[in-house]
Amino acid sequence: MRSLAASLLIGYSCAAGWTVCLDPGHGGSDPGASGDWYLEKNANLDVANEAAYYLGMVSDCEWVGMTRSGDYDVTLQARCDYANQNGFDRYMCIHENAFDGTVQGSETYCDLAGTGYDLATGVLDGILWAHSYSDRGVKDGTWLYVIAHTDMPAILGEGTFIDYDTSWDESYRYYTNWNDHEGRQGWAYAAGLCEHMGSTPPAYGSTGDVIVDNLSAGFTVNSPAEWSSGSYGNPWDGNYRWSMTTNQSDWARWTPNLPESGWYEVSVWYVEGTNRASDARFTVHHAGGDTEFTVDQTKDGEQWNVLGGFGFDAGSSAWVTLSETGVTPDKVVIADAVRFHMTSTGIEETVSAPMPGDTPGLLIAPNPASAFMVTLSLPNACIVSLDLYDLSGRRLETISRGFLPAGQSAIPWIPDRYPAAVYIIRASGEDWSTAGMAVLME
Amino acid sequence: MSRRLVLHPLILILFAVSRQVFADAMDVALLDGGTLIQGRDTLTWEGTEGVFSASDIGCDRFYQPTTSPNGRTVAVWAGSDSLDCIVIVRRNGVKVLGPYSDAGAPVWDGAGVLWFTAEGSLLRNCTPVGAPLDAYSISVSRQGDRVVYTDRDDRIMVMSVATGSVEVVSDDYRFYGPFFTPCGDIVSPSMDGGIWLFSGDAAQYVDQGEQPVWWPSQECILFIRTADDGMQLLSSDLWTWTPEGGSRRLTETPGLLETNPTPSDEGVFFVDAAVGSVGFAEAPAP
Numbered sequence: 001m002r003s004l005a006a007s008l009l010i011g012y013s014c015a016a017g018w019t020v021c022l023d024p025g026h027g028g029s030d031p032g033a034s035g036d037w038y039l040e041k042n043a044n045l046d047v048a049n050e051a052a053y054y055l056g057m058v059s060d061c062e063w064v065g066m067t068r069s070g071d072y073d074v075t076l077q078a079r080c081d082y083a084n085q086n087g088f089d090r091y092m093c094i095h096e097n098a099f100d101g102t103v104q105g106s107e108t109y110c111d112l113a114g115t116g117y118d119l120a121t122g123v124l125d126g127i128l129w130a131h132s133y134s135d136r137g138v139k140d141g142t143w144l145y146v147i148a149h150t151d152m153p154a155i156l157g158e159g160t161f162i163d164y165d166t167s168w169d170e171s172y173r174y175y176t177n178w179n180d181h182e183g184r185q186g187w188a189y190a191a192g193l194c195e196h197m198g199s200t201p202p203a204y205g206s207t208g209d210v211i212v213d214n215l216s217a218g219f220t221v222n223s224p225a226e227w228s229s230g231s232y233g234n235p236w237d238g239n240y241r242w243s244m245t246t247n248q249s250d251w252a253r254w255t256p257n258l259p260e261s262g263w264y265e266v267s268v269w270y271v272e273g274t275n276r277a278s279d280a281r282f283t284v285h286h287a288g289g290d291t292e293f294t295v296d297q298t299k300d301g302e303q304w305n306v307l308g309g310f311g312f313d314a315g316s317s318a319w320v321t322l323s324e325t326g327v328t329p330d331k332v333v334i335a336d337a338v339r340f341h342m343t344s345t346g347i348e349e350t351v352s353a354p355m356p357g358d359t360p361g362l363l364i365a366p367n368p369a370s371a372f373m374v375t376l377s378l379p380n381a382c383i384v385s386l387d388l389y390d391l392s393g394r395r396l397e398t399i400s401r402g403f404l405p406a407g408q409s410a411i412p413w414i415p416d417r418y419p420a421a422v423y424i425i426r427a428s429g430e431d432w433s434t435a436g437m438a439v440l441m442e
Numbered sequence: 443m444s445r446r447l448v449l450h451p452l453i454l455i456l457f458a459v460s461r462q463v464f465a466d467a468m469d470v471a472l473l474d475g476g477t478l479i480q481g482r483d484t485l486t487w488e489g490t491e492g493v494f495s496a497s498d499i500g501c502d503r504f505y506q507p508t509t510s511p512n513g514r515t516v517a518v519w520a521g522s523d524s525l526d527c528i529v530i531v532r533r534n535g536v537k538v539l540g541p542y543s544d545a546g547a548p549v550w551d552g553a554g555v556l557w558f559t560a561e562g563s564l565l566r567n568c569t570p571v572g573a574p575l576d577a578y579s580i581s582v583s584r585q586g587d588r589v590v591y592t593d594r595d596d597r598i599m600v601m602s603v604a605t606g607s608v609e610v611v612s613d614d615y616r617f618y619g620p621f622f623t624p625c626g627d628i629v630s631p632s633m634d635g636g637i638w639l640f641s642g643d644a645a646q647y648v649d650q651g652e653q654p655v656w657w658p659s660q661e662c663i664l665f666i667r668t669a670d671d672g673m674q675l676l677s678s679d680l681w682t683w684t685p686e687g688g689s690r691r692l693t694e695t696p697g698l699l700e701t702n703p704t705p706s707d708e709g710v711f712f713v714d715a716a717v718g719s720v721g722f723a724e725a726p727a728p
Contacts, residue, residue, distance in 0.1 A: 026672045063594055067633065069616075074633055076670040077652045077678070077701065078618075082633060084505065085619040086592075087546060087578030089523065115502070115523070145674050149468070149701075149715060151482075151505045 017062035018197050020055065021088040022189070023146065024048035024066070025095040025156075028073030033098030035162045035171020037393075037426075037435070040096045041071065043162055043174040043182065048094050050186020058190070060199040063088075080149040090119060090197070091154040092189055093146050096174075098163040104170065105134030108157045109141025115153040116141075119196040126188025127159055131181075132303075159185045172393035175435075176424065179267070179304045180209065180341060210264075210340040212254040213237045218316070219254055219335075226250045227335065233271035234302040236337035240270065245277055245324045245331045252335035255319045258312050261287075263368070263439060265309045265341040265391070265422060266320060270334040272301025277331035283321045286310035288368075288441050291420045297334055304339055306391050308421030309439050311368065312340070360434055362427050368439035371414045374399070374425055381405045382429045388413075389424040399425070415440055467718045469702045470711045471507035471516045474533040477711060478516050479720060480507045485518060485531060494536050496520050499527050506547040506579075507531075510554050517548035517556055528558055539568060546577060552584030552624070564589060564601070573606030581621035590620045590628055598630055598640070611640055623656050629663055630654075637665055637683075649689045651681060657705040660725060664692075664703050664710060675699050680710055680723055693723050 024044035026032030032040030045068070052064045065086055067079045083091045097107070108124040110116035120138045128135055136158075141147040147154045164170040173181045184204070191201035205211050212218040213236050221227045227241040227250065243250045258264070266284050270276075276297035284291045284307060293307045312318045320338045327333065361377035374386060386399040399413050413425070420442045426435040466481035476488035482503055483496040496502055501520040509516050516531045520538075527540035528548050546559035555567055559577055563570040566586070577591035589601045596616035601608045611620075611628060615638070620630035628640040629648070637648040648654070651665040660682065668678040678699040680692035692710065693700055699715040700723070709724040 030672045032672055065594070072634055075635055075652060075668050076672070076675055077666070077668045078631065078633055078635060081631070081652060082618045085579045087505075145670065145715070151468075151503055 017060055018089040018199075019063040019065065019087075020061065020090045020092060020193060021065045021067065021083040021086070021150075021152075022048045022051055023079050023083070023091065023093040024068055025093055027068050027071055030073065033096060033162050035174070036165065036169060036433070037171040037175035038162065040098070040162050043096050043159075043171075044094045045069075045071070046174065046177070046182040047159060047185045047189070050183045051092075051094070051189040052186075054187050054190035054202045055193070057202040058194055058199055060194075060197065076145045077149075080146055083154075084151045088152055090193060091146070091150045091152055092119075092123070092193065093144075093154070093156040094189065095156060095158050096160055096162040097158040098161055101163050101165045104161050104164045104166075105136040106131060106157075106159055107136035107139055108155055109139050109144055109147060110153075110155045111142050111147060112138070112140050116147070116155050119153060119192065120155040120157075121192075122195045123155060123157055123189055123192030126192045127157065127185055130184035130188045131160055133160055157189065159188075169393040172389065172424075176391055176393075178391055178393065179306075183209075205339075209342075210256045210258055211236070211337055212256050212320075212340075213239075213337040214241045214252075214335055215239060216254075218256055219252070221252045221335070222250050227252065230271075230334075232273070235271050236269045240334050240336035242332050242334050243324065245327045245329055245333060248324050248327070248329065251321055251323045251325075253319050253321045254338040255316050256312075256338070256340050257316050258314050258318065258340060260342075261312065261314045262342050263309055263311050266307045267304035267339045267341065268295065268307060268320070269304055269337040269339070270295075270297050270301050271336065272297055272299050273332065273334075274298060275332050277327045277333050279327055280333045281323045281325065281327055282307060283323065284308070284310055285319045285321070287313055287318075291442055293419065297332075301334075306421070308419065309368075309437075310420070311439075360427065360429065360432055362425070362434045362436050364425055364436045364438050367437075368441045370441050371412070372425075372438050374411045374413055374427075376404060376409050376411070376427055378404055378406050378409070378429075385428050386411060386413075387426050387428070388415075389426060391422055391424070396423075413438070467713050467720050469505075469507055470704050470713060470720050471518075472509045472513055472704060472706055472711070473516050473531065474514050476533075477720065478507055478531060480504050480518060481718075485529070487516075487531065487533070494529070494531070496522075499529070499538050500525055500541070501527060504529070508547075508549055510550045510556075511552060512554060515554075517550070517558075519545065519547045519558075521545070526560070528556075530556075547579050549580060549582055551582040551586040553586060555586055557582045557586075557589070564603075566603070572601055572603045573608065575601065579619055583622045583626055584624050588622070588626075590622055592617050592620060592630075596633070598628065600628070612638070612645060614645070621654075621656070623663075624658065629656070631665075637663070639663070639685075646685075648683050649681065653701065653703060655703060655705065657682065657710075659705070659707045664705050666700055666703060666712075668699075668701075675715055678715065680712065682726070690726070692726060 026041035055061045106127040108120040110120035187204045194201035278296040280295045282293045363375040385401040388396045423438045469480040471478045478487035485494045502522045505519040507518045518529045520527045525541035526545035530537040542560040548558040564572045564575040580591045597613040598611040615632035617630045639646045651667040654665040657664040663683045669676045700712040701715045702713045704711040
């Protein structure tokens with residue numbers, strides 16, 4: 001038989017393309033794990049869709065098959081049979097983890113002795129980059145049904161613990177896609193797979209986000225001589241510009257070319273340091289005017305820090321400026337990158353009027369606005385808590401709490417002590433909750 | 443109806459001498475009156491050769507052993523990232539077709555002719571026929587005149603071998619693994635857990651289940667019905683279905699996970715997915 005093997009290998013030519021089966025875990029009547037805001041089955045599908053989106057940009061990837069593309073039941077056996085019957089080259093099962101609300105981290109599973117180990121390692125590296133949670137390692141997954149009964153190299157990822165709510169609410173990050181939470185994890189699967197298959201991974205950030213970096217054409221400064229280059233830490237795209245605040249007059253500006261009008265979440269990226277200004281001044285110029293923010297650049301660096309949500313027109317009429325004016329003297333301000341993330345889908349969810357029915361409904365209107373009327377439609381009288389959250393998942397206050405009758409009730413919210421930004425208003429009863437976005441303007 | 447579950451005597455003998463192989467069983471096929479056990483990267487059967495490894499031909503895994511109509515030959519897909527082969531197993535030896543850069547799982551038609559796809563073509567006895575075809579799993583009608591498969595939109599498609607023309611049988615659900623019955627009907631599972639029967643222009647819902655196969659001696663559809671918790675299989679049992687009698691449960695075994703059913707005249711061989719061993723369930727009494 002050995003001589004036969006040698007003869008068979010002569011004339012072999014490798015296929016150029018490859019295929020992958022993505023399997024978003026759970027679905028339908030099986031929610032998987034759950035947090036206060038979001039169910040694992042939905043997070044798994046969101047991440048799988050993001051991974052499929054990125055893989056769609058990879059020319060070597062001939063086919064991305066999905067075991068489910070909506071919220072319905074698919075048995076484990078059908079998932080395995082679908083992958084096997086279609087002869088996919090790789091199989092990636094996407095899950096989120098859960099324990100007791102105190103544990104956070106990322107891990108992947110595979111047959112440690114098989115080809116899947118390299119894939120599981122690459123995907124885990126990507127997920128660790130995506131979320132910066134604890135590295136819980138690549139683990140033996142041969143006890144998992146889908147790994148044991150798929151014919152091709154297979155992995156299962158447990159991206160994060162969705163029930164974690166100790167320092168932040170992880171399920172809220174999925175619910176709001178905070179900091180492109182699901183997009184980053186989806187990219188991790190796509191990039192890890194591409195690296196494993198020897199293909200060029202897609203660039204992160206091309207999911208509709210517009211990112212203007214200090215190296216981009218849309219970046220300008222008042223005087224190049226006043227802005228030095230730096231690469232300390234983990235700057236966006238490897239480089240940033242910095243300036244001493246001594247003369248109080250320098251500025252940097254990011255001007256995006258937005259593909260369509262809509263509502264965008266604006267975030268800034270910088271590298272923190274002890275010599276940074278704790279009161280760096282960012283101004284967002286949007287369709288409704290200018291909104292100013294003070295950002296403490298001594299902390300929270302190397303991540304997207306959300307300034308708020310704003311309406312923008314398509315094109316290059318918007319900008320974000322970092323100014324030294326009024327900033328503490330003799331400090332350093334960092335000009336690195338600004339991200340414009342379209343959030344129109346989330347806002348649209350709040351504009352359909354609730355109708356009396358079997359489940360509570362929530363309407364926040366007008367929206368965007370500087371004052372809101374929160375209208376609840378309840379099938380039954382009950383005690384309702386109306387709570388306000390920011391986009392990081394932090395609960396800011398209880399707007400109201402009390403007994404409400406069946407039918408419609410209107411509760412005003414006049415946010416006189418919050419900056420312009422996107423907020424979440426969540427209504428909850430004993431065994432239900434519903435939420436919507438409120439875009440607060442100046 | 444008998445629901446007795448017994449281990450096949452031959453399997454017990456092999457188990458006693460080759461426990462490691464049985465811990466790896468993924469599928470089973472009939473071979474010349476005995477059985478062929480497919481592991482992830484090994485084939486084991488009763489005969490003079492006994493064991494064949496995928497690594498012997500530069501591959502790392504096997505898939506879907508399928509028995510010829512006369513029962514004397516099994517064809518198995520073998521592959522790796524680099525190459526695919528078709529392994530032909532007889533009681534006294536092995537023959538390898540290929541290598542191909544990309545090949546699909548082999549099947550037989552009613553006349554004992556071997557079919558599979560390779561490098562974008564449909565091959566009949568290793569000769570391209572019909573129109574270009576990129577599907578991995580196919581089924582060929584008894585007469586060898588039609589091929590059924592699913593496309594990348596998970597639709598059931600049928601190709602005429604003579605003309606190469608292709609028609610959509612159904613795109614109502616997401617299907618996978620369709621096959622022809624001896625009378626030319628098409629049976630296919632769908633991703634939402636249903637099994638469907640297509641006869642002419644009519645579509646009939648069979649039942650909830652997976653892995654349907656045709657059971658010739660019983661003239662019925664044999665399938666499994668599983669339950670799971672999203673991570674592990676909790677139960678799996680064998681069922682049969684006929685248009686006249688509907689569904690009948692063949693096994694009810696909480697301790698076994700019957701998968702990959704392979705029918706014979708006497709009963710059904712299956713892989714116990716819990717431990718990777720092979721079992722046998724007797725056919726129901728007439």
